[in-house]
Amino acid sequence: MISPMLRLALRSLSHHRIRSVVLVLCIALIGVLPAAVEGLLDLYRERLEARAVSTPLVVGAPGSRSDLLIHSLYFRGEVERILEMKVARSVAESGYAVPVPIHLMSSVRDHPLVGTTPDYASFRQFRFQSGRWPQKLSEAAIGSAVAHKLGLAVGDSVPTDVYKLHDLAGAYPLLLKIKGVLAATGTPDDDAVFVSLQTSWVVSGEGHGHQVIDPETDFNLILENKSSNITATAAVVEAVEVTPENEDSFHFHGDPDVLPITALFIDANDDKGETIVRSRLRRDEELQVLDSMNELRELLAVVLRAKAILDANSLLVMVATTLLLGLIVTLDVKVREREVRTLERIGAPRGFVARLLFTEVAIVVATGGILAFFLAFGAIRFVADGPLILP
Amino acid sequence: MNTGASVKVRDLIHRYVGQEEPIRVSGLDVHSGEKVAITGPSGCGKTTLLSCIAGILVPTAGEVTIGETRIDQLGESDRRKFRREEIGLVFQEFELLEHLDVRENAYLPLWLDGREPSAEEQEKFVGRAKRCGISDLLQRKPRALSQGERQRAAVCRALMTSPSLVLADEPTGSLDANSGQVVLDLIFEEAEITGATVIVVTHDATILGGFDRVETIEEDPS
Numbered sequence: 386m387i388s389p390m391l392r393l394a395l396r397s398l399s400h401h402r403i404r405s406v407v408l409v410l411c412i413a414l415i416g417v418l419p420a421a422v423e424g425l426l427d428l429y430r431e432r433l434e435a436r437a438v439s440t441p442l443v444v445g446a447p448g449s450r451s452d453l454l455i456h457s458l459y460f461r462g463e464v465e466r467i468l469e470m471k472v473a474r475s476v477a478e479s480g481y482a483v484p485v486p487i488h489l490m491s492s493v494r495d496h497p498l499v500g501t502t503p504d505y506a507s508f509r510q511f512r513f514q515s516g517r518w519p520q521k522l523s524e525a526a527i528g529s530a531v532a533h534k535l536g537l538a539v540g541d542s543v544p545t546d547v548y549k550l551h552d553l554a555g556a557y558p559l560l561l562k563i564k565g566v567l568a569a570t571g572t573p574d575d576d577a578v579f580v581s582l583q584t585s586w587v588v589s590g591e592g593h594g595h596q597v598i599d600p601e602t603d604f605n606l607i608l609e610n611k612s613s614n615i616t617a618t619a620a621v622v623e624a625v626e627v628t629p630e631n632e633d634s635f636h637f638h639g640d641p642d643v644l645p646i647t648a649l650f651i652d653a654n655d656d657k658g659e660t661i662v663r664s665r666l667r668r669d670e671e672l673q674v675l676d677s678m679n680e681l682r683e684l685l686a687v688v689l690r691a692k693a694i695l696d697a698n699s700l701l702v703m704v705a706t707t708l709l710l711g712l713i714v715t716l717d718v719k720v721r722e723r724e725v726r727t728l729e730r731i732g733a734p735r736g737f738v739a740r741l742l743f744t745e746v747a748i749v750v751a752t753g754g755i756l757a758f759f760l761a762f763g764a765i766r767f768v769a770d771g772p773l774i775l776p
Numbered sequence: 777m778n779t780g781a782s783v784k785v786r787d788l789i790h791r792y793v794g795q796e797e798p799i800r801v802s803g804l805d806v807h808s809g810e811k812v813a814i815t816g817p818s819g820c821g822k823t824t825l826l827s828c829i830a831g832i833l834v835p836t837a838g839e840v841t842i843g844e845t846r847i848d849q850l851g852e853s854d855r856r857k858f859r860r861e862e863i864g865l866v867f868q869e870f871e872l873l874e875h876l877d878v879r880e881n882a883y884l885p886l887w888l889d890g891r892e893p894s895a896e897e898q899e900k901f902v903g904r905a906k907r908c909g910i911s912d913l914l915q916r917k918p919r920a921l922s923q924g925e926r927q928r929a930a931v932c933r934a935l936m937t938s939p940s941l942v943l944a945d946e947p948t949g950s951l952d953a954n955s956g957q958v959v960l961d962l963i964f965e966e967a968e969i970t971g972a973t974v975i976v977v978t979h980d981a982t983i984l985g986g987f988d989r990v991e992t993i994e995e996d997p998s
Contacts, residue, residue: 389887393876400875727871730832731933732860733888735853 390737394744405749408713412753413760415706419699420761426692428769430685433459436572437677439509442651442659444472444666447673454680457487457648459573460497464647470582471642472672473649479665481658483508485650486582490589492546493561493578496531500585500646508652509574515539516565519581522635523627526565528575539563543578544625545588559588560626571769582646587635591644594627594635710750714742780809780973781843781862781940783829788838790824798836799824804991811964811974813984816993822977825993826945829975830863831855842941860885864934864972866963868946870926872918872933878905879914882933897936904932908962924955928962935966942967944976948983956983 387395398405436458445453446466456464473484485508488500499505506518506526516539518526527537537543544558561580569575586592627635637644651666653659666674718725725738783806791798799821806812814822827833828840831847834855840848842862847855859865872881882901886893893901905911908928910921918926927947934942944963948956960976960983967974976987984990 389890389892392880393887396875396880723871724873727873728884728888729856730830730867730871731865731885731888732856732858732863734856734860737888 390741390744391748393741394748397741398745398748408710408749409753409756411706412710412750413756415699415702416754416757417760417764419696420757421764422692422695422699424761424765425768426688428765432571433681433685434678437681440650440677442653442663443675443677444468444649444651445647445673445675447671450673450675450680451684453648453673454675454677454684456489457650458677460489460499460577461573467645467647468649468672469642470644470646472666472669473646474642476649476651476662476666479662482651482653482662485652486646487648487650488582488585488589488646490585490645490647493525493531493543494535494546496528496535497573497577498545498585498588499577499579500582500588501579502582504652505579505650508650509570509572511570511574512568514566514568516563519564519579519584521627522581522584522587522632523559523561524564524580524584525561526567526579527563528567528577528579529569530575531578532566537563537566539566557593557625559584562627582644583635583637586637586644589645592635592637594631710746714746718742779940780967780971782806782808782841783941783973783975784839784841785825785829786839786841788825788828788840789836790821790828790833791836801825801838801993806973806975809967809971809973811967811986811988812976813987813990814975814977814993815979815981815984815990818979820993822979822993823945826943826975826977829941830865830943831859860888861937862940864937864939864942866927866930866934866942866944866947868949870918870923870930870950872926872930874918877915877917878910878921878929878932881918881929882936884933885937893936900938901932901936904935904966907965908932922955923951924958927951927955927959931959931962931966935970935972938970938972940972942972942974944974946978946980947976948978948980953982956980960986 437454440458443453443457445457445464446468448465452462453464455461468486470486473486476482476484483504485504486502487505489497490500491498503518511518513526514529514532516526525543527535532538535543541563542560543563544560547558561578561584567574567579580588583592587594651659651662653662663674666672728738728741783804785801785804787803788801789798801821804814804825814825816822824833828835828848829842831840831850835848838848839846842858845858847858850858872878873884876884879901882905883893886897902911905914908931910925910928910932913921913925913929918929921929927950931947934944942963947959947963951959963974963976964986966972978984
């Protein structure tokens with residue numbers, strides 16, 4: 386049964402409901418920020434670490450280590466320099482590990498377009514909601530979040546984004562045919578579009594397909610005609626879709642060993658293999674080898690230092706709110722002078738009014754705190770239900 | 777039925793802070809169950825006397841005895857407890873709490889004691905509310921009541937603990953003549969039922985007829 390003191394406090398709070406609701410909301414808003422930040426940080430840290438644990442060794446060209454980590458593991462940002470495919474070949478030839486190259490230079494409706502090999506699917510232990518991994522040029526497998534957000538399914542087509550609009554000799558959008566939708570993993574893979582390295586290279590302009598030039602009839606498209614090579618003008622129509630008719634026209638110029646990749650994962654056969662591959666790669670000054678977990682911890686340490694500032698700020702806001710709450714209670718006593726006088730005149734025990742006010746404040750603070758908890762919990766659940774996407 | 781408390785006041789002096797001339801009341805004797813009106817000119821100390829009897833104020837000098845209890849010698853906590861349990865107070869401005877309905881206002885003296893009304897107390901309250909003509913208004917907040925209804929609700933609150941002494945300070949002061957008489961009759965009727973002693977401070981000469989006795993406090997000539 387509800388105590389008389391609590392009943393009186395609740396009656397007073399419900400009578401001044403606007404004031405009470407405003408106070409509860411103020412406390413909830415002040416409480417929700419640090420609670421949500423704390424919860425979200427824990428969630429992000431947990432997921433970032435899980436991603437790093439599952440990708441222990443990352444190879445890239447020299448440059449920012451954190452850029453390489455974020456680019457390769459979380460598909461965000463760019464790397465300063467690129468690697469050549471020969472690095473992947475040398476790892477494969479060592480026999481100690483499977484190289485998993487990543488080529489990330491473009492996007493599909495703002496979702497990262499990841500060029501890689503089928504080894505990536507085994508490396509990440511992908512399961513499919515439907516369909517299969519891309520096997521041919523212009524085929525794609527999409528993450529579950531991409532399928533949901535863009536309303537795409539197996540059998541649909543989607544063009545890549547134009548990212549070199551002013552580059553006349555550069556890349557044209559390529560129509561991708563969706564052949565698979567991945568099961569949700571709660572990782573950045575959910576938000577990515579996967580294609581073969583060859584497809585990714587075509588999208589980034591490393592390879593292309595175009596109309597067949599007949600030296601006898603298309604003389605207006607030819608700049609130079611040598612016995613071994615024909616140089617065409619920019620008027621040649623480039624293919625923006627791979628069809629059975631033009632499939633054979635797609636080709637890459639130059640040495641396959643120097644085709645670009647932006648990062649390379651090392652899927653070592655065992656610890657010994659990992660150690661050997663790591664030490665070999667570290668000897669090459671044109672490479673940097675990241676221990677993902679160590680790198681991530683350094684990165685998180687920076688984030689946590691920033692969070693300490695946010696915590697200090699939240700603490701100051703809480704102190705200010707507590708002082709304001711004290712002021713409001715003091716003013717409230719003034720406003721309720723008549724009520725207080727009545728209570729005392731009809732025999733309220735000593736300290737009763739103080740206890741009543743304290744109970745009211747406690748109810749407001751507790752309600753605000755509970756509301757803050759649920760808001761923070763809701764925010765964390767909302768994020769937790771989706772894939773890990775770095776802003 | 778309770779026995780009404782007798783009230784004795786002897787050589788009472790009360791000096792307010794900053795006031796040069798104190799309030800003086802040489803003596804007052806009210807017998808158990810008696811209905812006494814206290815009248816006198818404004819500023820003569822009627823309300824001060826009532827406050828001293830209720831233990832709201834502690835006299836600077838003199839004695840105030842209710843039944844067997846020297847209320848002026850009790851500590852603050854004991855005076856509050858005594859007031860809560862033995863005295864029912866009715867004020868000119870009703871002093872109902874705006875956020876409580878009529879029933880909750882009536883239960884307030886019990887809540888201040890940290891308890892809910894017993895079944896018997898609830899039954900008595902319902903009967904009293906019927907007699908006071910407010911039984912249909914128990915769920916209403918004071919602002920939804922007329923002045924007369926508010927004072928009747930205040931009378932119900934004053935009698936909730938079945939006090940042995942009912943003190944009323946200008947209970948008809950904010951009411952028209954008809955409503956004032958109704959409220960006063962109610963106080964008398966309810967006091968009759970409980971056997972309580974009634975002391976009413978008033979300057980309204982038209983209501984003095986129902987009292988057993990009228991005491992007049994003269995302004996201190998000094």
